[in-house]
Each structure stands twice: as structure tokens, then as C-alpha cells.
Amino acid sequence: MAWPEIHQVVVMSLVLSQLPVCCGSPDPRHRESLMSDEASRQTGGNLLLTEAELKLSAQLHKLKEQEMASLDFPPAMHFFKAKPLIQRSPIYRLLQRMPKGAALHIHDFSMVGVEWLVWNVTYRPHCYLCFTEDQSVRFCFSPLQPKPVPQCSSWVLLKTWRAKIGNTTDFDNSLIRNLTLFTEDPEDAYPNQDAVWKRFEQAFVSAWGLVTYAPVFKDYYYEGLSQLYLDNCMYLELRALLPETYELDGSTHDKAWGLKAYQDVTRQFVSEHPDFLGARVIFTVHRGLNASMAMEAVEEAMFLQKSFPEIMAGFDLVGREDEGRPLWYFREALSLPSERGVNLPFFFHAGETDEDGTEVDGNMLDALLFNTSRIGHGFALLRHPVVKELSRKRGIAVEVCPISNQVLKLVADLRNHPASVLMSEGHPLVISSDDPAMFGASGLSYDFYEAFTGIGGLSSNIGTLKELAMNSIRYSSLSPERQKEALVMWQRKWDKFISENSR
Numbered sequence: 001m002a003w004p005e006i007h008q009v010v011v012m013s014l015v016l017s018q019l020p021v022c023c024g025s026p027d028p029r030h031r032e033s034l035m036s037d038e039a040s041r042q043t044g045g046n047l048l049l050t051e052a053e054l055k056l057s058a059q060l061h062k063l064k065e066q067e068m069a070s071l072d073f074p075p076a077m078h079f080f081k082a083k084p085l086i087q088r089s090p091i092y093r094l095l096q097r098m099p100k101g102a103a104l105h106i107h108d109f110s111m112v113g114v115e116w117l118v119w120n121v122t123y124r125p126h127c128y129l130c131f132t133e134d135q136s137v138r139f140c141f142s143p144l145q146p147k148p149v150p151q152c153s154s155w156v157l158l159k160t161w162r163a164k165i166g167n168t169t170d171f172d173n174s175l176i177r178n179l180t181l182f183t184e185d186p187e188d189a190y191p192n193q194d195a196v197w198k199r200f201e202q203a204f205v206s207a208w209g210l211v212t213y214a215p216v217f218k219d220y221y222y223e224g225l226s227q228l229y230l231d232n233c234m235y236l237e238l239r240a241l242l243p244e245t246y247e248l249d250g251s252t253h254d255k256a257w258g259l260k261a262y263q264d265v266t267r268q269f270v271s272e273h274p275d276f277l278g279a280r281v282i283f284t285v286h287r288g289l290n291a292s293m294a295m296e297a298v299e300e301a302m303f304l305q306k307s308f309p310e311i312m313a314g315f316d317l318v319g320r321e322d323e324g325r326p327l328w329y330f331r332e333a334l335s336l337p338s339e340r341g342v343n344l345p346f347f348f349h350a351g352e353t354d355e356d357g358t359e360v361d362g363n364m365l366d367a368l369l370f371n372t373s374r375i376g377h378g379f380a381l382l383r384h385p386v387v388k389e390l391s392r393k394r395g396i397a398v399e400v401c402p403i404s405n406q407v408l409k410l411v412a413d414l415r416n417h418p419a420s421v422l423m424s425e426g427h428p429l430v431i432s433s434d435d436p437a438m439f440g441a442s443g444l445s446y447d448f449y450e451a452f453t454g455i456g457g458l459s460s461n462i463g464t465l466k467e468l469a470m471n472s473i474r475y476s477s478l479s480p481e482r483q484k485e486a487l488v489m490w491q492r493k494w495d496k497f498i499s500e501n502s503r
């Protein structure tokens with residue numbers, strides 16, 4: 001008999017020996033012990049909780065039972081429809097106040113609610129607008145009438161345009177709609193992934209001229225940190241393209257300027273908010289690049305890492321995985337750092353796909369082979385048991401972004417999100433929001449709500465939330481000393497939160 005079969009027999013007999021020997025009803029103590037074994041395996045299942053934490057957990061459990069019994073259980077609905085319900089949820093309001101630790105997966109141009117872009121930035125002097133042929137808009141700051149560019153034959157000064165319209169409410173709302181994916185009927189507007197990604201990329205291009213204007217670039221980032229701070233997050237790792245930014249006189253700045261700007265603004269923000277720990281930047285390039293451009297990008301990343309070790313955390317590739325090149329295509333570029341003995345940590349997006357077995361579906365394995373520090377999304381992880389095991393053994397956390405996965409059409413009902421399995425077995429994971437502004441979300445609280453009520457179901461409890469928050473520090477790029485400091489700061493906030501909210 002081959003070994004695996006013997007093994008199977010042994011395992012079977014072990015399981016059988018634990019089952020009650022005789023007839024009749026199963027032994028309730030045995031049932032109890034199996035159930036508690038299972039509960040101990042979930043995220044936070046092994047934490048020892050205080051009396052006050054257990055009390056708050058019981059309150060949350062009761063609230064969750066009520067919300068789950070409702071016909072309109074928010075995680076089962078599209079976020080665009082669920083959002084007003086979530087805002088009324090007492091669980092959500094509690095999660096807003098909860099110290100959530102770090103946001104480890106957020107992109108540079110989707111940090112700040114777009115209302116701020118429209119109501120603040122487009123009202124600044126010298127802001128021009130152009131309507132494109134495909135019903136979209138572009139912006140640009142300029143002292144004089146800008147020249148026509150492809151897609152944009154004529155620019156109008158927003159100040160003049162608004163004066164002509166008089167009542168600008170509807171117009172400003174249309175700009176807001178241009179900059180997000182929000183729509184009343186998402187199922188109809190976005191019948192498939194192609195449609196939703198097309199709009200996603202269009203909204204991104206529309207925001208480009210606003211956020212790459214150098215003065216706005218800094219204000220936008222400051223505003224983004226403020227919004228995270230208000231949502232009770234204390235640290236950020238920002239995926240950033242470091243695009244060329246421009247001044248009113250047409251002069252431009254390079255990537256080093258952008259990184260320095262992030263560093264300066266972070267320092268300023270921390271000095272004004274001493275209970276905010278700071279931020280680091282993961283430099284990202286588009287995965288549509290060819291091999292030689294990728295080599296250049298990695299060279300540049302190594303240079304930036306060396307020049308700005310405080311703010312620079314590492315490197316990643318972004319853009320729709322299904323459309324871009326697989327990580328394996330970039331293997332030569334991605335091997336450069338280790339060949340040169342340079343430390344350039346990777347934080348790869350991988351497994352944001354439902355196309356099982358494709359080349360792109362191999363990205364998670366390749367991410368691990370290239371020694372990634374975390375896996376962005378890992379939506380396809382369950383289909384790869386070996387990768388899953390490696391990620392668990394090596395403590396490579398999965399960055400779960402529930403609302404993003406739903407809006408971008410990988411899963412409709414968040415109770416069926418694959419992370420529910422990962423959570424039930426205590427796989428290393430953190431919760432993040434990816435592109436909150438594009439989805440009409442903000443900070444981390446909406447995604448925590450979806451993870452806690454939808455993905456975690458009734459099994460997730462205060463221990464789950466506590467572990468998720470601590471994970472966000474544990475799996476950050478911070479040095480061990482900084483992590484210790486962060487955990488102490490977080491624990492103080494947590495204890496205060498518990499004592500103020502448990503009754």
C-alpha cells in the first residue's frame with residue numbers, strides 16, 4: 001500500500017477514535033469541544049479578552065444578529081446601495097470610533113473624497129476644464145488658455161463657465177460623478193468587469209490634471225491623511241505612482257520631488273497630530289510596461305529607496321491584472337535588487353482575478369517567489385493550496401479590500417468573499433480600502449464593516465477586530481522598534497475605546 005493511503009487510514013482512525021463510541025445522541029461535551037477548537041482557529045480566536053472586551057463583544061453580537069435578520073443586510077447588497085444603510089448602522093458607528101491601526105493598501109489618487117476635489121480644488125484660480133468626446137472631463141491649471149490636446153479641443157476657465165451657468169449645483173454634481181464610479185444602478189451601468197474597469201480608468205484620468213498640479217498634490221495628500229486620522233487610523237502605506245507634477249508656469253517636478261513632498265507633508269502632519277504615527281510610500285508602476293521600461297522602473301525604485309529610506313517602503317505594479325503583464329514576464333527586472341544585493345521590498349498586487357489557471361493567476365506564486373512582503377488582494381488564494389500554505393508559513397499577509405472586490409465585480413454578495421475562509425482559519429490578513437474615493441467610501445470603516453458583518457458573519461467578534469488592527473501594524477513595513485512603538489500607541493487608544501464603549 002502506498003504511503004498516502006496508509007496516512008489516510010491513520011488519519012481516518014484518529015478522527016473516528018475521537019467520535020463517540022456508541023449510539024444515541026452525540027456527546028454534548030464533545031460537540032462543545034469541537035466547536036471551541038474551530039472558534040480558536042479564526043482570526044483573533046486565541047486572544048485572551050478582558051471582561052470589558054467580552055461585554056462589548058456581546059453587544060456587537062446582538063447588534064449583528066439584528067442586522068443579519070434584516071431583509072436588506074448591507075454586505076449582501078452592492079455597496080452603492082448599501083452605503084446609506086451602513087451609515088445608519090450602530091455597528092458601523094462603533095467601527096468608526098475603533099482604533100483600526102494602519103491602512104496598508106490605499107492608492108495615491110483615491111485617498112480623498114472627490115467632493116473635496118470639486119468644492120475646493122476646482123474653485124481655485126486658473127482652473128480650466130475641457131469636455132471630451134466620450135462624455136468625460138479633463139482639468140488643467142494654467143495662467144493662460146491651455147493648448148488643445150488629443151481628446152480636448154477647447155478649454156474653458158471654470159470661473160467663467162460657472163458665472164455663465166449661475167446655479168452650479170447640478171454642474172458640480174456632474175463633476176463629482178465624473179470622478180467616482182458611483183451610480184444609482186450599478187448592475188445596469190456596469191454589466192461586466194470590462195465596463196466597470198473602463199469607467200474606473202476614465203475617472204482616474206479625469207482626476208489627473210487636478211491632483212498632479214504641484215500645490216494640489218501636497219494639499220491632497222494632507223487632506224488624505226486628515227481623512228484617515230478622522231477615521232481613527234494611525235498609519236498609512238500609500239501605493240504611489242509618483243507622477244510628474246506641474247507648476248502654474250509649466251515647469252515640472254520628478255519622482256524624487258514627489259517623494260520628498262510626501263515626506264515633508266507627513267512630517268508636518270505628524271508634528272500637528274502626535275498620535276498619528278506617519279506614512280510610508282510603495283512606489284508603483286503600471287503593469288502594462290514592457291520589460292525594458294520595467295528594468296528602468298526598478299532601477300529608479302532602488303535609487304529612491306536609497307535616497308529616501310525613511311518614507312520609501314518598496315515597490316509594486318498596478319493596473320488591472322487580467323489586462324496587464326504577469327509578474328513572471330517582469331522576472332528579469334524583479335531579480336535586479338537581489339542580484340545586486342540591494343534591499344527593495346516588494347508589495348505585489350496578486351490574485352485580483354477570477355480567471356483560474358491563466359498566466360495572471362500565477363501571480364501569487366510568483367509574488368512569493370520574488371519574496372513579496374504582502375499580497376495585495378489575494379482574491380484567488382483559495383484556489384492555490386500550496387501558495388496559501390507558503391503565505392501562512394512565511395507570515396505574508398493578504399491585504400483584503402472587500403468593497404473594491406465587490407465594485408470591481410469579483411464577488412457580488414460579500415458573505416461569499418473568499419476571505420471568509422481565510423478568516424475562519426486565522427490566515428495572516430489585514431483589511432484595507434484600495435481606492436476608497438472612487439467607490440464613495442472613506443478611510444477603513446466601511447471595509448471593516450463589510451469584513452466584520454459580511455465576511456466574518458456571526459463568528460467574528462471583538463477578538464477578530466482586535467487582531468485585524470494589530471495585524472495592520474505587525475505586517476506593516478515598519479522596523480521592529482517602530483512596530484513596538486506603534487503597538488503601544490495603538491493599545492492606549494484601544495483601551496480607551498473599550499472603556500468608553502462597553503456597557
Ligand SMILES: *[C@@H]1O[C@H](CO)[C@@H](O)[C@H](O)[C@H]1NC(C)=O
Binds near residue numbers: 220
Ligand atoms: C481648500 O483647502 C485648503 C487646504 O487644503 C484650504 O486652505 C482652503 O481654505 C480650502 N479652500 C476652500 C475654498 O475650501
Ligand SMILES: *[C@@H]1O[C@H](CO)[C@@H](O)[C@H](O)[C@H]1NC(C)=O
Binds near residue numbers: 167168169170
Ligand atoms: C440650484 O439648483 C439646485 C438643483 O437644481 C436646487 O436644488 C437649488 O435650490 C438651486 N439653488 C438656488 C440658489 O437656486
Ligand SMILES: *[C@@H]1O[C@H](CO)[C@@H](O)[C@H](O)[C@H]1NC(C)=O
Binds near residue numbers: 137177
Ligand atoms: C461628466 O461631466 C459632464 C459635464 O458636466 C457631463 O456632461 C457628463 O455626463 C459627466 N459624466 C459622468 C460619467 O457623469
Ligand SMILES: *[C@@H]1O[C@H](CO)[C@@H](O)[C@H](O)[C@H]1NC(C)=O
Binds near residue numbers: 290291292293
Ligand atoms: C518599451 O516601451 C517603450 C515606451 O513605450 C518603447 O520606447 C520601447 O521601444 C519598448 N521596447 C520594446 C523592446 O518594445
Ligand SMILES: *[C@@H]1O[C@H](CO)[C@@H](O)[C@H](O)[C@H]1NC(C)=O
Binds near residue numbers: 338343371
Ligand atoms: C526577503 O525580503 C525580506 C524583507 O524585504 C528581506 O529581509 C530578505 O533578505 C529577503 N530574502 C531574500 C531571499 O531575498
Ligand SMILES: [Zn+2]
Binds near residue numbers: 107349434
Ligand atoms: Zn490596489
